[in-house]
Every structure is written in C-alpha cells, then in structure tokens.
Amino acid sequence: MSKELISGAEALMRSLIHEEVDTMFGYPGGAIMPVYDALHDHQDKIKHVLVRHEQGATHAAQGYARVSGKTGVVLVTSGPAATNAITGIADAMIDSTPMVVIIGQVGAALLGTDAFQETDVVSITQPITKWSYQVRQAEDIPWAIARAFYIAREGRPGPVVIDFAKNAQIAKFEYTYKKCNFIRSFVPVPEIDPWAIDAAAALINSAKKPFALIGQGVILANAENELNTFLEKADIPAGWTLLGSSAMPTEHRLNKGMLGMHGNIGPNIKTNECDVLIAIGMRFDDRVTSDLNTYARQARVIHFDIDPAEINKNVKAEVAVLGSAKQTLALVAEKLKPAKHTEWIESFTEYEKTELEKVIEPELNPASHEISMGEVIRKISEATDNKAVLVTDVGQNQMMASRYFKFTQTRSMITSGGLGTMGFGLPAAIGAKIGAPERTVCLFSGDGGMQMTIQELGTILQEGTGVKMIILNNNFLGMVRQWQELFFNDRYSETHMMNPDFIMIAKAYGIKGRAVSQREELDDAIAEMLSDDKPYLLEVKVETKGMVYPMIPTGSSISNIMLGDK
Amino acid sequence: MKLFTIIVFSENQPGLLSQVSNIFTRRQINIESLTVSASSIEGIHKYTITIITDKDLVEKVVKQIEKRVDVVKAFFYTDDEIIYQEIALYKVATDIILNHVEVENLVRKFNARFLEINSTYAVLELTGHTEDTQLFFEELKQYGVMQFVRSGRIAITKSSKELLSKFLENRMNKEE
Secondary structure (H helix, E strand, O other): OOOOEEEHHHHHHHHHHHOOOOEEEEEOOHHHHHHHHHHHHHOOOOEEEEOOOHHHHHHHHHHHHHHHOOOEEEEEOOOHHHHHHHHHHHHHHHOOOOEEEEEEEOOHHHOOOOOOOOOOHHHHHHHHOOEEEEEOOHHHHHHHHHHHHHHHHOOOOOEEEEEEEHHHHHOEEEOOOOOOOOOOOOOOOOOOOHHHHHHHHHHHHOOOOEEEEEOHHHHHOOOHHHHHHHHHHHOOOEEEOHHHOOOOOOOOOOEEEEOOOOOOHHHHHHHOOOOEEEEEOOOOOHHHHOOHHHOOOOOEEEEEEOOHHHOOOOOOOOEEEEOOHHHHHHHHHHOOOOOOOHHHHHOOHHHHHHHHHHHHHHHHOOOOOOEOHHHHHHHHHHHOOOOOEEEEOOOHHHHHHHHHOOOOOOOOEEOOOOOOOOOOHHHHHHHHHHHOOOOOEEEEEEHHHHHHOHHHHHHHHHHOOOOEEEEEEOOEOHHHHHHHHHHOOOOOOOOEOOOOOHHHHHHHOOOEEEEEOOHHHHHHHHHHHOOOOOOEEEEEEEOOOOOOOOEOOOOOOOOOOEOOOO | OEEEEEEEEEEOOOOHHHHHHHHHHHOOOOEEEEEEEEOOOOOEEEEEEEEEEOHHHHHHHHHHHHHOOOEEEEEEEEHHHEEEEEEEEEEEEHHHHHHOHHHHHHHHHHOOEEEEEOOOEEEEEEEEOHHHHHHHHHHHHOOOOOEEEEOOOEEEEOOOOOHHHHHHHHHHHHHO
8 A cells, every 4th residue: 555645647547457457448538638648657557448439438348348257447538528438338237237437527626617528427427327426536536446346346237437527637645545345335236035045946846837037147147057057957948138148058958049029939939838937137128028918927937136126127026036146046056856847848849940940941041142141140150160259239130140149158249238229339349359359259230330330440450459340231221121111111211221332441441351242252251251360341241121030029929929921 | 006205315425316316207206295304323314205106116116216326225105104294384464363363263273383473474384294284274375375385204114123223233244
C-alpha cells in the first residue's frame, strides 16, 4: 500500500491493475485525456485496444467477457462518446455480461451547466446498469473501482458505469487500494435453502417425463460439469436457450436442441408434454416461451436461478432453487436417484425425423442453385471441427447460425440475445478473439448488421485480430423481410438493400477476402479462409428469399410450429 | 387490485429515490403517496410508498427494488398488516369559524386541532387514515376551505421482530 501522492488518473490505472485488468477497449477524447496520459506509462501491463466507435468498444468488451469469463473494461470520453456507449451497456445489462465502463466527465465545477460534451450519464445509464456512480474527487476512485468490479462480476453479472470528472482525474491524493469483497446492502448470491434442494430432488425423482431448460446461468456459474452429472444421473433430456448454447456439447445424447421461436421442434413440443420442467439459469424470455398462457401449464416447475427477482417473474415455480448453479446442481444431483427415461427420450425422435426431413435436409442440401444460409454455416462449423467460437450479428444470420453450428466446448456462442443489437457481431468477434487468441473465431453477419459497425474493420487493421468474418449477403434485411412475407403480404417496405463491394472494403482495410456465389466455390473459399490465423472476409451470396424455419409466430403457443413449405 | 404499502430501506446515497421510482414507472404503476426520511438506524433511509395493484405485481416489483445495489431491504404490506397514519392541514377563514358553530362541532367530532389561528385564517390539523382526513375535508368544504394539504403515509409494522435489524446484524456477522 503506497502512500505517495498520485493523480486520480494514475490511481485509476493502478486500481485497474490491482483488479487484474490486462485488456481495455476504448477511444480517447477531451474529458478523459488525463487518464489516457496515465495509461501511456502502463502499456506493458494493460493492453488498450483502440476501436473506431464507442459502441464498438462496448461490444468488444462484451465479446471478450463472454469468451473468457473476465470482466470487460471500456474507457471512453464524455458527451457523445457516453451516449454512443449506451447500446452496448444496455446489451450487457439484459444479457448479464460483466463490464466496467469508465466514462470521462467535465470538471465538477462545470456540472449542470450544459458544458461542452457534458451529459448526465449517471441518470441516463441508471436503468441499464447494476450501478452507476459519478466520481468528483480523486480520493473516491480506488473505492469506486473496487466496488465497480465487485458489483459487475458478483452474483448475476452486469455492467457498471463510473463517470469520472476531469478535475478528479487531475487532482492528487494519497493512494491506497483495498479490494471490495462485501457490500452490506448487496447480496449477490442468495443463501441456499436445504428445503429447496430436497424438494427439487424429490420432485425430479418422482418425474416420469422430466425436461430441463438450460440457460446462460450454467455458463456464468462455470457449472457445465455439474450440469452434465445432474442430467446423466437422472437421465433428463434438455433443451437450450440461445444464450445457453454450448453449455452442453451439441452431440450429447441428452441434448435435444434449441428452444424458442426458431428452435427445434422437439424441445418446444415436449415443453408442453413434460411433467416436471427444470429451468436452470434461464429467465423464460418471451422468445423462448411465446404465449405464457399456453406454456408448460401441465408441468410442475423447478427454477434454478441466482437472481430471486427472476423467480415467478414470468412462470410460476413450484420449487425455487436459489443460488449459484455450480453449487445447487451439485447438491440436488447428490440426492437424485439414478433413473432411466428411455421411452420419454425416444419420443423426441419422431420430431427430430420430421424436422430433419422437412426443414434441415432442404436447408443443408438445397435443390436450387442458390446457396442457403444453413449450408454455409454447417460447412464452416465442420471445417473447424466444431471447435470454433461462433459470434453472430442479429437476424436470420443469427438464428441460422445457432441452429446449424455445432459446439463441442463451452463459451463458444457469442450473440446479442436480449437486446438483439444489429452491429454487435463485428466488434464482439474482435473482443472474443482478443480474449481467446488460441481459438478460431467465426463471425456470421448479414449484409445489414455488418454495415452498422463496419468501421471496426479499422480495429482489425490496427490490431491484426484474426477474426474469420462471413457475410451472408441476400441484399435484404432478412429477418424483417421474412416477417413481411409471412405477415405483411410480401410488402417489402424498406428492406431491400443496395450493398457495396464488401471485398473491396475489406481490401481497403488490408483484410484478405473473397466473394462466393456458386456452391462449388464454397469448400475452397472456406479452406482458404481457415488456412491461417489472419483476418479474412468471406462474402457468400445466399438465397434472396431465405426463410428461417421452424418458426413460432409471436403470441402463439409453442406447440404451434410453422415448418414452411420447402 | 388493492392498496399496498411498500417500505424500502436504502443506504443514504443520492439517486436512490429515482432508482426506486423508476421501477414503478417501468411497470406503469402510479405512486399514490410517497414519504422519505431518515430511518431510526443511522445511515439508512426509509421510503414508504403506497400503490394500488395486485399481489402478483407487487411481489415482482419489490424483488426488483431489492435488486438495486444500495437498497438494503424492501417489504410490502396490506393495510391490515401495519399501523399507519397520515397528517393533513386545512386552512379555513377565521370569520367562517366565528360565524358557523357547525365548524367547531366538526372539529370536535373529528378530534382535529387548531394548529394556528390569526385574524385572517386558522389552520386545522388532523391525523388519521386517508378516509378520515378526506371525510373531514368533504365536510369542511361546505363552509369553505382555503387550502388543503396531506402528507404521505408513514407506517409501522405489526410484527414484534424488526426484520431490518435482523438482516443488518446478519450482514455484519458475514462481513467479519
């Protein structure tokens, strides 16, 4: 604990290093300059990635956090930079990603005067953060940073905003650092109730047709092994939510597929047939449940979650098992009787057959000469041995990728689930590759989403980040066009896009790439893309009127699944 | 749908009130009344909020309030679970009081008291439930009320255990 006099900016650097931060994503500006000056002396300890838009910094920090489990760190200036970061902060909040966002602010004397680049960031971000706080004196920085990291990562993770006034960055004080490991008003992990453990085990033991719903909570708790033991012991088939993807390997015999609007048929139908529904680290989002009045009404529900506010929020649970999945799954598993539900598990097969015949086969081996999205995705997944990290943007590309990519290890799926932010993909993929440099990172994006944050190609140029980017180009805002076809009589209002030459743009950024429009070229292009660890842009011209099936229309029951007519 | 009283204890940090009220706004719940002051425990602030809603929703809202990092604890009660009171002030012209003995009778009947009296107006004070203060107002109105103001509700629970103190004690033990 040093007692020299240092500036608030220097104190911030030392506090971050104390918190074991080694990577930051950011963009300088007037109100944060003293911090950037202090950063200059610590380049050996903290790697700063210069993005091209503050939104890119937040999504990159998210990608980094999701793939590594560490807390993402963002550093931006005041005013428009802060407002540019709002999307990423809201995204991190709704998808529970640990992130500390340090935002510059005008000097305390100017606060409330409409000064240059002043915005009331603390108020604006309050509803979309776990905590937002303004530091007006240098002395408060160590306490605020320690608290910020504790809050961001403990319990259900989320974003924290620290608004750092310029005068506090400059003023000097005697610095000491103390890590935060207790806040009396904040109970991040609820105490485990032994009654709930017993009740859950008893209920599962009595089940004839148990079905588990696996969400991101399993991954956040690092409970993949505990989940495996739990499911195997009692022979429970499981479905996963979008953010729960890769918590279980795709080929696991108990893994019955994705839940929700564009999920697999079996998991959706069987949710309405099971007798005990076991929700683990998932929040019954409306994309998963569709119409709640017709959702799992026949089932007795057990809800494993770390956040008490999620219990009974959407679906009433008979048994709520509060706590971290890593502990609760293990405790319940101990009390489970080994069981076999062979017939019940077999009953999923007829739906798998139907889906294979009516939806999957036509998607993977299309009759037409037009390339389908699914076939590209499956080929690339296989070419990486199903070991790659999948990053997606939002829309048809996202739904197709989550259906046709395969996972063999955890933390392999990075996507904007709750907020559905177009433009998330590219910066998130950059953050992911930086967070897991040893893994292959594949980004699937549509032509629309790619252009929302295309400036981040500049980050790749500067950092040399070896992201493999695939644009599924149909010259349409695909998902919206699909809805216009299904529900708006093919009235394609503002969804057709005239697109630039993406490969030329990539080239301008020093990134190798290739455009493919014939099926025969695919394998070769994919091999070329994956042949080294350099950034690569593969543009595939896919079918213009592609449809993602199956589909459960909004407000419909999850048993009401559209299969299309391919 | 019924009236619920929500009692929130928070650390004494600025910005908490807006965080708590935002949770109601997000769910389109109107706050009927709001009282904020320091609680009996040092450093802890107390909010007493009344809303009209159903039990399902109030349970969810209270859990969401407790999620806020600086909120220590939040509870909800129905009217029969608490002892509650509010205070109301009524400004009435002095010559109305002098000329209408009925007004004096009303004051006796409701057990209101004269807080202030001067040559122009008198200020009456009444404590009680909303129904009482409202009824007094309705009756006084016939004779003329210059100004009428009521406070938010304050409430004390009927339980003999102080849930908040227990909680804080628990937390202090955890810290060590």
